[in-house]
Amino acid sequence: MNDDTIAAISTPLGEGAIGIVRLSGEEAVKIANRIFTGSDLTKVDSHTIHYGKIVDPKTDEMIEEVMISLMRAPKTFTREDVVEINCHGGLASVNRLLELVLERGARLAEPGEFTKRAFLNGRIDLSQAEAVMDLIRAKTDKAMDVAIKQLDGKLSKLIQRLRQNLIETVAHVEVNIDYPEYDDVEEMTKGVLLEKTTDVYQEIEKLLLMAKQGKILREGISTAIIGRPNVGKSSLLNTLVQENKAIVTDIPGTTRDIIEEYVNIRGVPLRLIDTAGIRETEDIVEKIGVERSRQALKEADLILLVLNNNETLSDQDRQLFELVNDLELIVLINKTDLADKLARNEVEQLANGHPIVSTSLIEERGIDELEEAITSLFFGGQLESADISYVSNVRHIQLLKQAMSALDEAKSAIDLGMPLDLIQIDVTRAWSILGEIVGDTVHDSLIDQLFSQFCLGK
Amino acid sequence: MVYDAGHYDVIVIGSGHAGVEAANASAKRGANTLMLTLNLDMIAYMPCNPSIGGPAKGVVVREVDALGGLMGQVIDKTYIQMRMLNTRKGPAVRALRAQADKPLYIAEMKHQLEKLDHLTIRQAMVEKLIVEDGVCKGVITETGAAYYAKSVVITTGTFMRGTVNIGEISYQSGPNNQRPSVKLSENLEELGFKLVRFKTGTPPRIHSKSIDYSKTEIQPGDDQPGHFSYETKDKIIDQIPCWLTHTNEVTHKIIDDNLSLSSMYSGQIKGAGPRYCPSIEDKVVRFHDKPRHQIFLEPEGRETEEVYVQGLSTSLPESIQEKMVRSIAGLEKAEIMRSGYAIEYDTVVPTQLWPTLEVKNIKGLYTAGQINGTSGYEEAAGQGLIAGINAAASALNIEELVLDRSQGYIGVLIDDLVTKGTSEPYRLLTSRAEYRLLLRHDNADIRLTEIGYRLGLIDEERYQKFQTKLTLIKEEQERLQKQTIKPSDELNVALEKVNESHLKEPVKALDLMRRPEIDYSFITQFAPADKEIPNDVIEQIEIQAKYSGYIEKSLQQVDRMKKMEEKNIPENIDYDAISGLKEEAKLRLKEVRPLSVGQASRISGVNPADISILLVYIEQGKIATVS
Numbered sequence A: 001m002n003d004d005t006i007a008a009i010s011t012p013l014g015e016g017a018i019g020i021v022r023l024s025g026e027e028a029v030k031i032a033n034r035i036f037t038g039s040d041l042t043k044v045d046s047h048t049i050h051y052g053k054i055v056d057p058k059t060d061e062m063i064e065e066v067m068i069s070l071m072r073a074p075k076t077f078t079r080e081d082v083v084e085i086n087c088h089g090g091l092a093s094v095n096r097l098l099e100l101v102l103e104r105g106a107r108l109a110e111p112g113e114f115t116k117r118a119f120l121n122g123r124i125d126l127s128q129a130e131a132v133m134d135l136i137r138a139k140t141d142k143a144m145d146v147a148i149k150q151l152d153g154k155l156s157k158l159i160q161r162l163r164q165n166l167i168e169t170v171a172h173v174e175v176n177i178d179y180p181e182y183d184d185v186e187e188m189t190k191g192v193l194l195e196k197t198t199d200v201y202q203e204i205e206k207l208l209l210m211a212k213q214g215k216i217l218r219e220g221i222s223t224a225i226i227g228r229p230n231v232g233k234s235s236l237l238n239t240l241v242q243e244n245k246a247i248v249t250d251i252p253g254t255t256r257d258i259i260e261e262y263v264n265i266r267g268v269p270l271r272l273i274d275t276a277g278i279r280e281t282e283d284i285v286e287k288i289g290v291e292r293s294r295q296a297l298k299e300a301d302l303i304l305l306v307l308n309n310n311e312t313l314s315d316q317d318r319q320l321f322e323l324v325n326d327l328e329l330i331v332l333i334n335k336t337d338l339a340d341k342l343a344r345n346e347v348e349q350l351a352n353g354h355p356i357v358s359t360s361l362i363e364e365r366g367i368d369e370l371e372e373a374i375t376s377l378f379f380g381g382q383l384e385s386a387d388i389s390y391v392s393n394v395r396h397i398q399l400l401k402q403a404m405s406a407l408d409e410a411k412s413a414i415d416l417g418m419p420l421d422l423i424q425i426d427v428t429r430a431w432s433i434l435g436e437i438v439g440d441t442v443h444d445s446l447i448d449q450l451f452s453q454f455c456l457g458k
Numbered sequence B: 001m002v003y004d005a006g007h008y009d010v011i012v013i014g015s016g017h018a019g020v021e022a023a024n025a026s027a028k029r030g031a032n033t034l035m036l037t038l039n040l041d042m043i044a045y046m047p048c049n050p051s052i053g054g055p056a057k058g059v060v061v062r063e064v065d066a067l068g069g070l071m072g073q074v075i076d077k078t079y080i081q082m083r084m085l086n087t088r089k090g091p092a093v094r095a096l097r098a099q100a101d102k103p104l105y106i107a108e109m110k111h112q113l114e115k116l117d118h119l120t121i122r123q124a125m126v127e128k129l130i131v132e133d134g135v136c137k138g139v140i141t142e143t144g145a146a147y148y149a150k151s152v153v154i155t156t157g158t159f160m161r162g163t164v165n166i167g168e169i170s171y172q173s174g175p176n177n178q179r180p181s182v183k184l185s186e187n188l189e190e191l192g193f194k195l196v197r198f199k200t201g202t203p204p205r206i207h208s209k210s211i212d213y214s215k216t217e218i219q220p221g222d223d224q225p226g227h228f229s230y231e232t233k234d235k236i237i238d239q240i241p242c243w244l245t246h247t248n249e250v251t252h253k254i255i256d257d258n259l260s261l262s263s264m265y266s267g268q269i270k271g272a273g274p275r276y277c278p279s280i281e282d283k284v285v286r287f288h289d290k291p292r293h294q295i296f297l298e299p300e301g302r303e304t305e306e307v308y309v310q311g312l313s314t315s316l317p318e319s320i321q322e323k324m325v326r327s328i329a330g331l332e333k334a335e336i337m338r339s340g341y342a343i344e345y346d347t348v349v350p351t352q353l354w355p356t357l358e359v360k361n362i363k364g365l366y367t368a369g370q371i372n373g374t375s376g377y378e379e380a381a382g383q384g385l386i387a388g389i390n391a392a393a394s395a396l397n398i399e400e401l402v403l404d405r406s407q408g409y410i411g412v413l414i415d416d417l418v419t420k421g422t423s424e425p426y427r428l429l430t431s432r433a434e435y436r437l438l439l440r441h442d443n444a445d446i447r448l449t450e451i452g453y454r455l456g457l458i459d460e461e462r463y464q465k466f467q468t469k470l471t472l473i474k475e476e477q478e479r480l481q482k483q484t485i486k487p488s489d490e491l492n493v494a495l496e497k498v499n500e501s502h503l504k505e506p507v508k509a510l511d512l513m514r515r516p517e518i519d520y521s522f523i524t525q526f527a528p529a530d531k532e533i534p535n536d537v538i539e540q541i542e543i544q545a546k547y548s549g550y551i552e553k554s555l556q557q558v559d560r561m562k563k564m565e566e567k568n569i570p571e572n573i574d575y576d577a578i579s580g581l582k583e584e585a586k587l588r589l590k591e592v593r594p595l596s597v598g599q600a601s602r603i604s605g606v607n608p609a610d611i612s613i614l615l616v617y618i619e620q621g622k623i624a625t626v627s
Helices: A028-034 A090-103 A113-120 A126-150 A153-178 A190-219 A233-243 A275-281 A284-288 A290-298 A315-324 A344-351 A367-379 A394-415 A420-438 A444-453 B017-028 B057-066 B071-078 B102-114 B183-190 B249-257 B280-286 B318-326 B377-396 B409-420 B444-454 B460-482 B489-497 B520-526 B535-546 B548-565 B583-592 B597-601 B608-626
Strands: A006-009 A019-024 A048-056 A061-071 A082-087 A221-227 A261-265 A268-273 A302-308 A329-334 A356-358 B003-013 B033-037 B051-053 B079-085 B095-100 B119-123 B126-132 B135-141 B145-154 B163-166 B169-172 B195-202 B205-207 B217-219 B242-246 B294-299 B306-310 B336-338 B341-348 B365-367
Touching (some): A006 A090, A019 A028, A019 A090, A019 A113, A028 A061, A048 A090, A090 A394, A153 A190, A221 A233, A221 A315, A233 A261, A261 A367, A268 A367, A302 A315, A315 A344, A329 A367, A344 A356, B003 B017, B003 B135, B003 B377, B033 B145, B051 B057, B051 B071, B051 B377, B057 B071, B057 B409, B057 B444, B071 B079, B071 B095, B071 B102, B095 B102, B102 B119, B126 B145, B126 B183, B145 B377, B249 B318, B444 B460, B460 B535, B489 B520, B548 B597
Parallel strands (some): A221 A302, A302 A329, A329 A356, B003 B033, B003 B145, B033 B119
Antiparallel strands (some): A006 A019, A019 A082, A048 A061, A261 A268, B051 B095, B079 B095, B126 B135, B135 B145, B163 B169, B163 B341, B205 B306, B217 B242
């Protein structure tokens, strides 16, 4: 039963500065090792702690500095190999970590599953069994409750519709198989199947993209303000903060002194990062060096590069442009209240299509334009955050990804010239995975579909 | 006056498609078996369509055959037309279907049974079961004969309180005006059985000479007919075609205008009918926009002129049936020989059975076939076989057999019945099987012969032949796995011809065969075999090479399922004592009494959290017994 490896966030969400992602199962160590740079976890002793970095193997992007506790079976909570990844990055990083281990082969734990495993492996004694059952019930009901609440009506309808599309397609394939002689029913072709599969695939892809947007809405667009000393970074920060009545939260980490400040720009939450750096040294590059700043900047969703209208473009400015050229960037030409000394055409050239906004922060001019630029960058200028439904539940996102990969397999099977009845296996799988999101996995509904859609009989 | 008429190991009540397989399996296992039938001339009678097989069903016939059953061999000897269906689709869904010679099928089946050792056949109407202290000990017939046995199999089909309906006419009857079985049904109710009414129907039969075939399309059999039994040799016989015509708007208007006269629409029939086999009334009502429906004209045998009108199942009054039939192209002058009718009958709610088909509350009593709420000859045969095997097992205290969902369609069928029950006559469909790629018609022997041999249903000679086949498959696969094919001009020209890309590097022969357009005969041009390889061996090698990815995926799923199936639920478990189980789950679990956690997880109304709790509870029990 417990042959797979499970993972979950094991600190209460939103509480405490340290987040823990816990893995349990045969592959726990292997999976952690795949995303960890530091010691080779497969070789270290049991019950040891290791410092290192979590890196997304797909992009080589550094996600987080972490401490990993490694405990091998049987002296663990679940009596299986257990790995706990401790990080400090707040909710966003913990979620990111969880997603990573899920992508690398772990399965999201069911509610209460660690405890259940502990019990099934004989770790918890008899007197606790009743409690375990109550816990599973309570956690399951709560998780279902939360999941259903997170799945609003519109989204649920959309997923139902996608499922309906899939099952109609599958029923069509099935009817061709079970009633091969009925000419009343058109033969399903691979072309049609590919088209239908692709349609649903793209819809899910869109949903996942929106999920990313939703995440931005919940967690804020991490925004870095950069620029040479005295161009007005602090003024920009203060303006944004004052203008928008910022919610200032201090989340001191242990590896970096970051102060994050949240400001809300027309419904788009910005999380201003590394603002401490701005305040203290006025120069992020000088402070942490080119390579590290490049890294730090890569983590930002948005860069605000501030230039001084009253000075000519310096090498340092050009260097900054180079650093951020492939990122989401808005260029601010500040101090327009002073004489124009900046070569506009060179700035435009360096900006390479990124928006340029002129401001005078002292005279409070250009701030509307900046806010507009920000919202249009992230939401195509049409932010209807109140209306849009986003998939936010990690479990739902995971299931959508699985459904997508099932459809992907169906599509490649079509390319390979596999027979329809085999391709159908993956399409049906996608249908039933989507069913898990809306809580409907009854296999019999295919049979129902078959008979309501087609006229069959002797 | 009741008298002692004899003692047996196993008694089978009924001789339809379930009864004959039950009797055969039981006798072959060495149990002294008595088969009681209402009418000796109606053994394995086909009251509805004259055909056997088709998707899923055809695979069942092969499974029955691999376990020593009779259906495959008898139809191979008596068919008038054979077709392989779904040839352009994948190997998992290919299926044989035969048009049967009905009278000949009956005669051949009767003769096969008469030749069996350990089997006594007797014409009699059973009215009562002898049940003492929850154990079935025999039966009593209407003539007062008391037959005693260690186990009893009931296979009464649609006979229990059967009621035939034609328009407003309704009378008690078994199919085709045979005597219904009324008292047995009452007896089962007294014994505490939960019974429900189901309904099915059949179309009119018409005289061949009154058909204008020129207005219909011919539907011939295959040039190279296949066969169901692994024992049958390839042969070419003279086949008889079927014919295709269609209903039209006139037909539909006749039906529409007279709908209130149909037994089914007047409210006369209360039983649930099958959706997959609707009457023509249903089709016209539910799919009103369809301008026409297919009608297949199927001969009922070589030595008869009766033709079955497939697609026209009805319970309209006789006079309307005639008008309706004559509105169809080619049937303008059709002479009806038998009218279509709907039949209602009692069935046993199948969740009252264990997966062995033994009745949960009465030891030694088994039910199989249409009485369990299924429909179709093949579904009946599959259940009959399992019930017969297990009735003999119980009587002789030898090994029982339950097939799981990965071993055969028979396993899917019985698991569905005893775990989920059914609200309409149950028909097997390939889509009911989650591992259908493993449940192919070509590998039924590989899946089941070993079991058949172990249970004494397959003889030594056949088993040795099967072993030889397995060895050949393995050796030839190994050869192709070892042998390398090198790129050459000749090879690349051949590849081009079948629209495949050129070979650049040497490959193993088996790997080259994985390409979609490459078959075994292509491979042997470049890597010839050192001996003659039979077609059925080639078929296995090709399928296993080409679909290995999917087969592997299915096998992994089966592994996961098996782990859950192996978690047994203690028989005396008290679901009420498990805190945390939802009320609905408790109710359903108490009703079905699943044997394993796997089976429990398939019960509707039992959700994953309930299963987790059940697991914890069971483990707790284990720990408790240990300490």
